[in-house]
Structures are given as structure tokens and as C-alpha cells.
Amino acid sequence: MIDQYVSPNELRRLISTLLVTVGAITIFGLFALIVVPGLRNANKPPASPPVAAPQGETGWLDPTEYPPEHGYELPPVDPKTVMTANPELLKRGKALFEQNCVSCHGPAGQGDGPGAAGINPRPRDFTKADGWKNGPQLLAIYKTLDEGIKGSSMTSYNYVRARDRMALAHYVQSLGSFPHGQDDPAALDALAKQFAKGGEKVPNRIPVHLAMAKLETEFKAVAPLALPPRGESDANAAVLAQAVVNPTRAAQTLAAAPSWRENAAALAAVVSNETPTNGFAISVATLSPQDWQALYDGLVKATQQ
Numbered sequence: 001m002i003d004q005y006v007s008p009n010e011l012r013r014l015i016s017t018l019l020v021t022v023g024a025i026t027i028f029g030l031f032a033l034i035v036v037p038g039l040r041n042a043n044k045p046p047a048s049p050p051v052a053a054p055q056g057e058t059g060w061l062d063p064t065e066y067p068p069e070h071g072y073e074l075p076p077v078d079p080k081t082v083m084t085a086n087p088e089l090l091k092r093g094k095a096l097f098e099q100n101c102v103s104c105h106g107p108a109g110q111g112d113g114p115g116a117a118g119i120n121p122r123p124r125d126f127t128k129a130d131g132w133k134n135g136p137q138l139l140a141i142y143k144t145l146d147e148g149i150k151g152s153s154m155t156s157y158n159y160v161r162a163r164d165r166m167a168l169a170h171y172v173q174s175l176g177s178f179p180h181g182q183d184d185p186a187a188l189d190a191l192a193k194q195f196a197k198g199g200e201k202v203p204n205r206i207p208v209h210l211a212m213a214k215l216e217t218e219f220k221a222v223a224p225l226a227l228p229p230r231g232e233s234d235a236n237a238a239v240l241a242q243a244v245v246n247p248t249r250a251a252q253t254l255a256a257a258p259s260w261r262e263n264a265a266a267l268a269a270v271v272s273n274e275t276p277t278n279g280f281a282i283s284v285a286t287l288s289p290q291d292w293q294a295l296y297d298g299l300v301k302a303t304q305q
């Protein structure tokens with residue numbers, strides 16, 4: 001019917017023009033919808049820089065480099081300043097609590113810190129009188145901080161100096177308004193005397209990179225013992241062959257305890273422990289003093305390289 005108006009040739013031309021136009025519009029549309037937004041997003045600056053790990057917080061795998069520090073002895077503490085609560089001590093306790101305890105015990109000590117959610121048993125609620133394992137008395141809390149509570153995520157804080165542990169104990173008590181009970185007067189007296197005597201030691205501290213280097217050398221691979229070839233007539237060689245069951249393990253045992261080099265007796269002390277897992281035969285227990293001397297000479301030679 002349409003051929004009444006246009007010739008077949010003209011119709012073919014019109015249809016192909018139509019197809020080309022529709023195709024061009026489709027391609028243009030896809031380009032505008034897919035490619036252009038993609039380019040715009042790709043050129044956007046990143047929303048915010050990646051979050052940096054907080055540095056210098058106490059904890060496991062803290063990468064902060066502390067300066068090396070010699071250990072020292074703390075001066076005696078006047079028991080009056082630590083055995084009963086006072087505002088200064090409570091202030092110190094609060095600061096320490098906020099740093100070390102809030103994550104589990106919560107800001108008000110109700111056992112509802114952000115870290116408490118998946119913990120079993122739950123962190124103690126310091127505002128309640130019940131459920132305490134060591135007890136809410138001053139010395140009981142001090143003991144908890146010293147030893148931790150076995151089988152729970154309450155770990156020992158015995159690396160915190162004694163005066164600060166007392167500050168924490170007083171602060172924990174201040175969070176609950178129930179009666180906390182009395183400690184054994186003799187135990188209180190003993191602790192007071194300990195404070196007055198002083199002598200608490202702060203250990204040496206070395207930077208993390210040094211500690212890691214030390215660890216590395218301790219675990220450095222040790223070359224296996226160079227044992228003389230079997231069948232050698234030398235007496236030392238015969239004892240060596242009998243005594244060493246695992247040359248690599250034996251070399252590690254010796255490297256970990258250099259005191260064996262002093263003499264045959266020192267060697268016997270090092271080697272007789274934990275045979276045969278230390279690389280030496282159980283039968284070393286039956287060696288005569290002469291055999292030990294022969295083993296000693298043989299090992300000195302075998303570890304010379």
C-alpha cells in the first residue's frame with residue numbers, strides 16, 4: 001500500500017536512513033549514560049585519605065619506637081598516700097581506668113564497654129555488689145590486677161607499677177556505692193610495709209626495632225653440626241656419631257646455650273636435658289667422664305666453622 005506513495009528504492013533508502021539515525025541515537029545515548037558518568041567518577045579526587053593507625057597506644061604490636069631506657073628502682077612510697085583513697089590518687093586512678101579498662105568495663109564501670117559485647121564471662125559490673133570472684137575489697141582488687149582472672153579476658157596488669165595499681169583499685173571501689181568490706185588488717189599492714197620499703201624495679205626498655213633484631217638472631221638458622229665421616233677411627237668421632245641423633249637440632253641446642261663451651265661438665269649439663277628432642281641421644285646419660293671429654297672435643301671441632 002505504501003508503494004502507492006514511494007518507489008521501492010526510495011523506501012529502502014528511507015528505511016536505511018531511519019536505521020542509521022536510530023543506531024546513532026542509541027550509541028550516543030549509551031555513551032552519555034555509561035561512559036560519561038564513568039569518566040566523571042574516575043576523575044573525582046578520593047573522598048578522604050585512608051585512616052592511619054593510631055600510634056603510641058599501649059597494646060600488642062605497637063609500632064611506636066620508644067627511646068631506649070635503663071631500668072631503675074622506684075623510690076619508697078609513703079603508705080599514707082596509697083593505702084586510703086585521696087583526691088589525687090582517685091584522679092590518677094580515673095585517668096588510668098579511662099586508658100586501660102573502659103574498653104571492657106565501660107565508662108561508669110558497669111561492664112558495658114564497647115569491647116564487652118562478645119566476652120564470656122562478662123566484664124564485672126563495679127556498681128553491683130554481687131558476682132565478684134576475688135572480691136571487691138581493696139586488696140582483692142589489687143590481687144585481681146596483679147594476677148588477672150584465669151579463664152577470662154581479665155589479664156594481669158602486674159606490669160603497671162604498684163602505686164598505680166592501688167590508684168586503680170581505689171577508683172574501681174569509688175564506682176560502686178555498696179559497702180566493699182574490710183581486708184585482713186595484717187595483709188594491709190604487710191602491703192603498707194612493702195610500699196615504705198620501696199625497691200620496686202622498672203625494667204630496661206629497648207626500642208622495638210632492637211627487640212625485633214634480638215629475636216631474629218635468637219631464631220637465626222643454625223648450620224647443622226659438621227660430623228666427621230662415619231667409620232673414622234678417631235675416638236671423638238665414634239662418640240659424636242653415637243651421641244648426636246639429629247645434627248641440625250643438636251646445633252640449635254648448642255647455639256641456644258653457649259655455656260657448654262666452658263668444659264665437658266658444662267656440656268653435659270646442657271645436653272642431658274630433654275634428650276632426644278634436643279638432637280642428642282638418650283644414651284648420653286650413660287657416657288663416662290672420658291666419653292664426655294671426647295664428645296666435648298669433638299663438638300668443639302664440629303662447631304669451629
Ligand code: HEC
Nearest residue numbers: 100101104121122123124132133134135144149152153154
Ligand atoms: C579485655 C577486657 C577487660 C579489660 C581491658 C579489663 N578487664 Fe577487668 N574484667 C574483665 C572480665 C571479663 C572480668 C570478669 C572475669 C570473670 O568473671 O571471670 C573482669 C573482672 C574484673 C574485676 C573483678 C574481679 C573479681 O573479683 O571478680 C576487676 C576488679 C577488674 N576486672 C578490674 C579491671 C581494671 C582496673 C582494668 C583496667 C586496668 C580492667 N579490669 C581491664 C575484662 C576486662
